[in-house]
Amino acid sequence: MAEPLVAVRGLSKSFGGLRATDRVDLDVEDGETHAIIGPNGAGKTTLIGQLAGDLRPDAGTTRFAGQDVTSLDAPARSRLGLARSFQITSIFPDFSALDNVALAVQAHSGSSFRFWRPARAERELREPALAVLDGVGLGARADVLAATLAHGEQRQLEIAMALATRPRLLLLDEPVAGMGLEETQRMVRLLSTLKRRLTIVLVEHDMDAVFTLADRISVMVYGRIIATGSPEGVRSNAEVRRAYLGEGTPP
Amino acid sequence: MAISRRAIVLAAGAVLLALVPPVAGLLNQPFYVDLFRRMMIFAIAALSLDLILGYGGMVSFGHAAYLGIGAYAVGILAFYGVDNGFLQWSVAVAASAVAALVIGAISIRTSGVYFIMITLAFTQMLYYLGISLETYGGDNGMPLRTRSQFAGLVDLRNPSAFYYLVLALLVLFLVLGRRLVDARFGRVIRAARSNEPRARAIGFSPFRYKLAAFVLAGGACGLAGALLANQTEYLTPDFMHWTRSGEIMFMVILGGMGTLFGPVLGAVVLLGLEDVLSALTEHWQIILGPFLVVVVLFAKRGLFGLVEGEVPRDG
Amino acid sequence: MLLVLEQALNGLQYGVMLFLMAAGLTLVFGIMNLVNLAHGSLYMVGAYLATALARWTGSFVLGGLLALPATLLVGVVVEVVALRTLYERDHLDQVLATFGLILFFNELVAIVWGRAAIYTSLPPSLSGSFVLLPGLRYPTYRALVIGVGVAAAVFLYVLVTSTRLGMLIRAGASNRTMVAALGVNIRWLYTLVFGLGAALAGLAGLMAGPIYAVQPGMGEQILIQVFVVIIIGGIGSIRGAVAGALVVGMVDTLGRAFLRPTLSTIVSPAAADKAGPALASMLIYLMMAAVLFFRPQGLFPTRGR
Ligand SMILES: Nc1ncnc2c1ncn2[C@@H]1O[C@H](COP(=O)(O)OP(=O)(O)OP(=O)(O)O)[C@@H](O)[C@H]1O
Ligand SMILES: [Mg+2]
Numbered sequence: 001m002a003e004p005l006v007a008v009r010g011l012s013k014s015f016g017g018l019r020a021t022d023r024v025d026l027d028v029e030d031g032e033t034h035a036i037i038g039p040n041g042a043g044k045t046t047l048i049g050q051l052a053g054d055l056r057p058d059a060g061t062t063r064f065a066g067q068d069v070t071s072l073d074a075p076a077r078s079r080l081g082l083a084r085s086f087q088i089t090s091i092f093p094d095f096s097a098l099d100n101v102a103l104a105v106q107a108h109s110g111s112s113f114r115f116w117r118p119a120r121a122e123r124e125l126r127e128p129a130l131a132v133l134d135g136v137g138l139g140a141r142a143d144v145l146a147a148t149l150a151h152g153e154q155r156q157l158e159i160a161m162a163l164a165t166r167p168r169l170l171l172l173d174e175p176v177a178g179m180g181l182e183e184t185q186r187m188v189r190l191l192s193t194l195k196r197r198l199t200i201v202l203v204e205h206d207m208d209a210v211f212t213l214a215d216r217i218s219v220m221v222y223g224r225i226i227a228t229g230s231p232e233g234v235r236s237n238a239e240v241r242r243a244y245l246g247e248g249t250p251p
Numbered sequence: 252m253a254i255s256r257r258a259i260v261l262a263a264g265a266v267l268l269a270l271v272p273p274v275a276g277l278l279n280q281p282f283y284v285d286l287f288r289r290m291m292i293f294a295i296a297a298l299s300l301d302l303i304l305g306y307g308g309m310v311s312f313g314h315a316a317y318l319g320i321g322a323y324a325v326g327i328l329a330f331y332g333v334d335n336g337f338l339q340w341s342v343a344v345a346a347s348a349v350a351a352l353v354i355g356a357i358s359i360r361t362s363g364v365y366f367i368m369i370t371l372a373f374t375q376m377l378y379y380l381g382i383s384l385e386t387y388g389g390d391n392g393m394p395l396r397t398r399s400q401f402a403g404l405v406d407l408r409n410p411s412a413f414y415y416l417v418l419a420l421l422v423l424f425l426v427l428g429r430r431l432v433d434a435r436f437g438r439v440i441r442a443a444r445s446n447e448p449r450a451r452a453i454g455f456s457p458f459r460y461k462l463a464a465f466v467l468a469g470g471a472c473g474l475a476g477a478l479l480a481n482q483t484e485y486l487t488p489d490f491m492h493w494t495r496s497g498e499i500m501f502m503v504i505l506g507g508m509g510t511l512f513g514p515v516l517g518a519v520v521l522l523g524l525e526d527v528l529s530a531l532t533e534h535w536q537i538i539l540g541p542f543l544v545v546v547v548l549f550a551k552r553g554l555f556g557l558v559e560g561e562v563p564r565d566g
Numbered sequence: 567m568l569l570v571l572e573q574a575l576n577g578l579q580y581g582v583m584l585f586l587m588a589a590g591l592t593l594v595f596g597i598m599n600l601v602n603l604a605h606g607s608l609y610m611v612g613a614y615l616a617t618a619l620a621r622w623t624g625s626f627v628l629g630g631l632l633a634l635p636a637t638l639l640v641g642v643v644v645e646v647v648a649l650r651t652l653y654e655r656d657h658l659d660q661v662l663a664t665f666g667l668i669l670f671f672n673e674l675v676a677i678v679w680g681r682a683a684i685y686t687s688l689p690p691s692l693s694g695s696f697v698l699l700p701g702l703r704y705p706t707y708r709a710l711v712i713g714v715g716v717a718a719a720v721f722l723y724v725l726v727t728s729t730r731l732g733m734l735i736r737a738g739a740s741n742r743t744m745v746a747a748l749g750v751n752i753r754w755l756y757t758l759v760f761g762l763g764a765a766l767a768g769l770a771g772l773m774a775g776p777i778y779a780v781q782p783g784m785g786e787q788i789l790i791q792v793f794v795v796i797i798i799g800g801i802g803s804i805r806g807a808v809a810g811a812l813v814v815g816m817v818d819t820l821g822r823a824f825l826r827p828t829l830s831t832i833v834s835p836a837a838a839d840k841a842g843p844a845l846a847s848m849l850i851y852l853m854m855a856a857v858l859f860f861r862p863q864g865l866f867p868t869r870g871r
Contacts, residue, residue, distance in 0.1 A: 052452065078454035090452070092445040103442050106435055107454035113463070118433040165453055310658045357855055360862050364601050364657055364801065368793040369858065375790045376851035383844035493790065497665040504662060537673040543666030544648060547659050 003066055005030040005169060005199050006051065011060030012223075013046055020046040022223035023060070028169070033191075033200040035210045038220035044203045045087050047220070048173050051201065052084045053077040065168065079108065083167035085158040087174050087203075093147035097138055097157055100146050101129040104164035129164060136160045136190055152183030159190065170200045176209050188212055211235075260512060261425060268418050272411040284410045285482075286526060290519045291417045292478045297502040297514035298424055299471035304500065305508035306432055307464045308444030312367050313354065313374035314499050317347040317469045319381060319491030321476020326486040327387060329396040336399030336407075343477035344470045350377075351469025355462045374493055381488030392487025395480055407481055417478055421515070424471065428511050431467075440464050501543055507553030516554050568702045573823040574816065575698075579708045581815025582715030586770035587792040588799070588807040589722060590763025596802030597735060598653050598756050603664040604644065605792070606785025607671035608764045612637040612771025613780045614675050617686045626689045626776075633772045634765055641764020645757050653756070672782040683779035692776075711773050718769060719808065726804065735759060791818070794854045800864030809865055814850050821849040 006028035049055035053074040324343035443457035506517025528535035620629025726732035799806025826842030
């Protein structure tokens, strides 16, 4: 079998005395949608942060696309094809929706040490950005200030920014959190179209979304991955139920 | 359309400023040429600070350092008989840019309140350096031997010629600034100010862009320093005093930070106000201080924000 | 050797004053997240009030004892009138508004006491010197400053580690919402902490009177050195303030005393005469740059901030 797209070994991170991630091993196969579920405070966001390169691990290694990326920071990993969304919506609020996406395009096309030509007039930024915005269903909102978009639209915009970097791997931290039913459905539909083209790591509490999208699921509790398997397997795993539903504490 | 409105404001402002020397001549008040030239020199300094403060989000409390370095570059070269303005001003810009490179490389790695204190501390260091340069007048400073010479192209001893040169430079910087903040480079530093983790996540390493902006701003302010040395025909460590940094920063806020005309307006209003107040009382700072507090508390968007009637729209 | 010891004591004395300033500044920043440039103004106000009250009462000690609560009061008034609204603002606003306060205070003392420096004369009992070691006499007053400063540091330590107020201060530094949840009136706590900082600055200022010139702007000279202390020590940390203050006090004092003679053994005396003072006044800033280069968070970083 080919090497997995992401191979994590022994990844750990402590905040003070608290082990947010504790010797995590994780393989994400090329092309799969891999969900990570677990109770609040399990360390899911910390793991995403470590995968994205925002948090330096205390120990452990991360390989991505056959390369050891452990010592690379977030911008460097982005250039290798890793993109993320944040649990708490993270956009450029004082830029228009289109400019948010155009900035992501810009980061991956040529030098930004250009001082004279207005970036808005650059077709090689504008056109791909518009295409991506259309793709996530925000085409009509291109010129709206990002801060004034609805919450669901801002989450879509975040996905659009991630896509505009033309990633191989998408790290999504609770993409449907805080959304209404309709918005959730729209997001899940969007993600199902993406899932055919990309590898996705999906952290999510919404179990409907998880079971609709995931090919495999890992369960994280107290900083450790306690089980990985197919959706059916995880659904029926007694230890998972106990840990996740809080029916007792794991050893 | 926004662009044409900006162009109109720029043209109108330039025409108004261009009228100052003839009007002052008519009124027989040559003093005003001097005052407005001084305002424009500080406008250039404030504009350069706004690039890193308003657009780049870097609260540098040490911008006066570059003013001082630029002025001293001119003064020291003149002291040794080098009067060529092209050379003097190039050295002024280069020296300030190098200082900004060093200070920026150390301070930009930090953030928030550290950044403020570090930039302030380095400026203070340069201030003490200026004080201890006995050869160049130490504490008291020294007169500029002669104004910069430009091979007969412009004669800075002619107040109007000097005035129009400063005006031309100011307009040039406004145009360059406009291009820069709308170009790729400007968008990166604005994005990093708006949301740095996001900028990193999409693949920008903000450090190098911020440092580049810091160096550009330092160099531009160095040129303002070279102008200031010619303006006052005297140089003193006071150019680098930390209160000067505060004053330049206040010009930016007063006019409206994150806009290009704002700092210009701020420089004109603040220096104008100082001029009026200091004619009223020797203790004018007792009025200026609380005025500053009030502006910060109640008019954060600055005068330009009030005039424009809209938030300066980014992106 | 004795000369080195004497200068080291002077360094300690200066370090003690820097600590008194740094402690207040760092507490106010750690708890209220306020960058207070006007902290130096409180130092200046302390110095002026002590001098004026000493003249008025005819007693140096009484002047000092009265100046302390008076500075505290000034601090409380400043907090309530101007600074309170700044806690929620960003650092830029805080810096500018407190810069405005500095202009105000410097001009105010210039109006009341003039721009020229004024000097305090010490009572005979304090103006002499005593034999510290055979062959080394040390000024009584400077020794007193060291003693008072150390006592204040101990007082602060006890206050922070073993009183209810200290518990709140420590909790407030790490978790604001938690303190609020304890049902403590956070406004009152803030005012109290600010007053404490003001009193410490005032104490430094009133002790500075007989040693340095009392004049408008004196606060900012020390303030910027205090920033260096805090940058070196790590912001928000009292331990860092102690370490930073001692390091800066020593390096600055010893540098001024010995850099020139040391240089003159390496380069020509004339060159040393030129470079010595310049280098000495830049020394602590260069040291700050070095510390930042190796430890961007300072020597004693506080966690999570
Ligand atoms: N920067 C930080 N400093 C200190 N503690 C942190 C930090 N980030 C996370 N933690 C702690 O680490 C643990 C794991 O947090 P994390 O955010 O990774 O959990 P999570 O699984 O994403 O939870 P949720 O489902 O609520 O988003 C939590 O106890 C959290 O309080
Ligand atoms: Mg999370």
